[in-house]
Amino acid sequence: MSACATRIKASTSHNPAPSEAFSSYGRIVLKPVAFAPGYKGDPGALAKIAGNLDKNLGASVQQWNRARDNGRTLTIEPIVEEMSFKSSTKRVFLGPLAGSSGVLLRVSFRDQSGKVIATPEFFQRASAMSGGFTLGAQDNLMLTRVSKLASDYIIANYSKAVGGPTGADAAAIAAN
Template sequence: MFRRALATAVLALAFNGPLQATPAFNANERNPPPSVALSTFDRYELAPLVLADGLAAYKANVIAQRYLQVDLEERIRKLVDARNAKAAGETSRTLLLTPEIADVRFITGGKRLLFGGFGGKSWAVLKLHLVDKASGEVIAEPHFEQRAYGIFAGYSLGAADKLMLARLADMAASYLDANVETPVGAPVATAARAMD
């Protein structure tokens, strides 16, 4: 029995790439507020999600990027469309929103099916670059962190790993929504309510 469990763990490590240290998540950490209220921009422009340098070398990271891209489109696109539907002001400023996966370890559903909780934890760090499109001025660069524990993800056959990405999208959308009228920031690792 022990040998079988050990062999499963070794195989899980072999198929999941190099071991990575789990980032230290601090539930009390907050992102600083943007330099100006986001209402000073008449239009929002959402760029495609990118992976930080070196992360695309692992297929699982690219799969996580695809899932998170869909989640961001569902949640942030509503805010972008609502903002862009309003009449433009005199300045017609555009806020460019560029999401980036800064760090990730994603266990795919197939690996969860094979290895369950032995596949280990998934985690992801999403950065959201907010830039004045005309001037290039950085308005804010909040980051959001989530993880999925191996045991829960194993029991759910990977659903917990996907929900981790959905929570990141909710957190990014919540940051944008909360900082429209008054710059207040937002939590880094505390999941936001699900965006409708």
């Protein structure tokens, strides 16, 4: 039996460093996770990504915002550009035949003037077979992993601009 792979792809395996460390901003605003304009995806899956980002970043953002306000604000806007999410119900009835799951999350970092500081992307997938045999657990873990990648990038680039992984392996990178 052969299961179909997700058509969702990342553009690279490594995100470049932002133009400056996030600690150079006196205020950091984390916007709610949303789908790209015009994109319709699974709202439950989006809520799971949002919950994980809040859990991973909430305390850090609060701590960072306690520092002296220097008049500079960094706005972080997480946008799900593409998502194919197979629910547990679909997995129970169709198993691996439901296909694979995948998610591409892009996070935009802008200063108070609207200047783009960074636009890293984060990718994760769950294969049809692993999703099917775990009755959707791997599909849900994919959402946790993509949130963790984005959170880790934000935390790692707070003190020093270093970039970070997208989460994509060679098979998950789109051909140019």
